[in-house]
Amino acid sequence: MLLSLEDATVRFGGRAVLDEVGLGVAEHEIVCVLGPSGSGKSTLLRAVAGLQPLDGGRVLLDGRDQAGVPAHKRGVGLMFQDHQLFPQRDVGGNVAFGLRMHGASKGQQGERVRELLDLVGLPGAGRRAVASLSGGEQQRVALARALAPRPRLLMLDEPLGQLDRSLRERLVVELRELFGRLGTTVLAVTHDQGEAFALADRVVVMRDGRIAQTGTPLEVWQRPADEFVARFLGFENVVEGTVAGEAADTPWGKLPVPAGAAQGVRSLLVRPAGVRVVGADEGLRCVVAARTFRGTHVAVHLQPEEDAPRLEAACALRVAPEVGDVVGVEFDAGDVVVLG
Numbered sequence: 001m002l003l004s005l006e007d008a009t010v011r012f013g014g015r016a017v018l019d020e021v022g023l024g025v026a027e028h029e030i031v032c033v034l035g036p037s038g039s040g041k042s043t044l045l046r047a048v049a050g051l052q053p054l055d056g057g058r059v060l061l062d063g064r065d066q067a068g069v070p071a072h073k074r075g076v077g078l079m080f081q082d083h084q085l086f087p088q089r090d091v092g093g094n095v096a097f098g099l100r101m102h103g104a105s106k107g108q109q110g111e112r113v114r115e116l117l118d119l120v121g122l123p124g125a126g127r128r129a130v131a132s133l134s135g136g137e138q139q140r141v142a143l144a145r146a147l148a149p150r151p152r153l154l155m156l157d158e159p160l161g162q163l164d165r166s167l168r169e170r171l172v173v174e175l176r177e178l179f180g181r182l183g184t185t186v187l188a189v190t191h192d193q194g195e196a197f198a199l200a201d202r203v204v205v206m207r208d209g210r211i212a213q214t215g216t217p218l219e220v221w222q223r224p225a226d227e228f229v230a231r232f233l234g235f236e237n238v239v240e241g242t243v244a245g246e247a248a249d250t251p252w253g254k255l256p257v258p259a260g261a262a263q264g265v266r267s268l269l270v271r272p273a274g275v276r277v278v279g280a281d282e283g284l285r286c287v288v289a290a291r292t293f294r295g296t297h298v299a300v301h302l303q304p305e306e307d308a309p310r311l312e313a314a315c316a317l318r319v320a321p322e323v324g325d326v327v328g329v330e331f332d333a334g335d336v337v338v339l340g
Contacts, residue, residue: 001024001026002026002029002061002062002152002153002185003023003024003025003048003059003060003153003185003187004023004024004025004058004059004060005023005024005044005047005057005058005059005060006022006060007020007022007056007057008021008022008023008044008054008056008058009021009054009056009057010040010043010047010052010053010054010055016209017038018040018044018047018054018209019208019209019210021040021044021057021209021210021211022211023044023204023214025187026185028183028184029185029186029202030176030179030184030186030201030202031186031187031188031200031201031202032188032189032190032196032197032199032200032202032203032204033045033187033188033189033190033204033206034189034190034191034193034196034204034205034206034232035189035191035206035212035232036232037191039206039207039208039209040206040208040209041189041190041191041206042157042189043209044206045078045155045157045187048076048153048155048187049074049078049155050066050069050070050071050074050076051071054067061074061075061076061152061153062152072101075151076153077146077151077153077155078146078154078157079142079145079146079154079155079157079159084142085130085138085141085142086130087131089130090126090127091125091126091133091141092113092125092127094130094141094145095113095116095117095126095144095145095148096109096110096112096113096148097145098146098148098149099112099113099148099149101149102149113126113144113148114126116144116147117144119147120140120141120143120144120178121140122137122140122144125137125141135167136167136171139159139160139171143159143175147182147184152185153185153186153187154179154186154187155186155188156187156188156189157188157189158190158191159188159190160172160190160192160195168192168195169194169198172195172198173198175199188200193232193233197217197221202214202215202217203215203216203217203220205225207228207232212225212226213226220233221233222337223337224269224337224339225339225340226267226339227267227339230267230269230337235272236310237269237270237271237275237311237312238267238269238339239251239267239268239309240267240268241255241266241267242264242266243261243266243268243338244263245263246258246259246333248261248268248336248338250268251306251308252270252308252311252329253284255268255270255331255336256331256332256333256336257333257336257338258333258334258336258338261338262338262340266338266339268337268338268339269337269339270311270331270335270336270337271335271336271337272313273332273335274331274332274333274334274336275302275311275313275314275329275331275335276313276329276330276331277300277313277319277321277327277328277329278327278328278329278330279327280326280327280328281328282328282330283328283329283330284306284328284330285304285305285326285328286302286303286304286305286311286326286327286328287303287305287325287326288302288321288323288325288326289301289302289303289323290323291320291322294314297314297315297316297317298316299312299313299314300313300314300320300321302329304329311329
């Protein structure tokens with residue numbers, strides 16, 4: 001592993017904001033740490049960078065304990081959400097900053113700056129003033145500056161957080177391609193699930209200073225570890241039920257569950273795609289309480305006539321029922337997950 005955290009602990013005022021965290025990042029891997037505010041994700045990043053001392057445990061880079069190694073000697077790059085560009089320097093001066101600190105000659109600096117500005121899609125921008133740049137261009141300059149000294153580990157703190165959605169979605173694709181081309185090892189933190197799932201080889205979900213789940217984006221999305229992870233990912237159809245064989249008794253009636261599911265009292269997740277709207281005389285009878293347009297589909301919010309929790313169904317635009325309609329609901333076993 002290029003990076004290893006062993007029981008990494010940070011306390012503020014006696015409270016563990018990082019609580020014996022163990023995490024490894026392999027060379028050339030892109031790992032995104034996800035979590036709500038206060039989950040410890042930014043503290044984890046600062047601890048790896050050497051900006052936050054540990055109260056317990058170790059941070060190792062290439063197997064070497066980083067205790068006592070100052071931030072500027074760890075060989076890591078760090079890019080913050082607010083870019084932190086130097087307004088008094090032009091674009092080239094910003095990108096060259098780390099190279100100057102490492103003693104690169106003027107010629108080496110100029111060549112590397114040109115190479116990186118080409119790489120991030122800003123060819124010939126070296127003489128431009130920082131104030132003349134758009135938010136997306138500033139983000140690219142900050143990335144070029146972080147990459148300039150060829151860090152063995154690049155760390156990103158909410159890298160696209162200040163950009164509008166369309167620019168964010170475009171840049172995350174470009175970043176994924178760029179890191180793949182360069183073979184960069186990346187540790188990023190974000191609260192945006194879409195950003196993390198588009199960028200990462202592996203996703204780490206944090207809660208209260210601990211790791212709640214880790215896995216590929218597909219693994220985490222398809223099988224959230226527990227109710228917290230499911231709800232954090234935006235799934236609302238979570239209910240308690242009693243699993244017996246391949247069915248579960250729930251407030252929504254009998255739900256099919258996958259073969260081999262854990263038995264007994266469990267929390268169950270039904271993905272919206274697995275909530276099928278059928279005729280009012282079939283399945284669970286519901287009233288359409290609200291509709292939300294989501295671009296590719298309509299999220300239909302359903303209130304069962306029995307006093308049960310609301311359900312969300314994902315419906316195609318052309319067949320989505322109207323508010324006030326009475327419909328029936330059936331469930332697909334492939335979209336039912338028995339949570340841990």
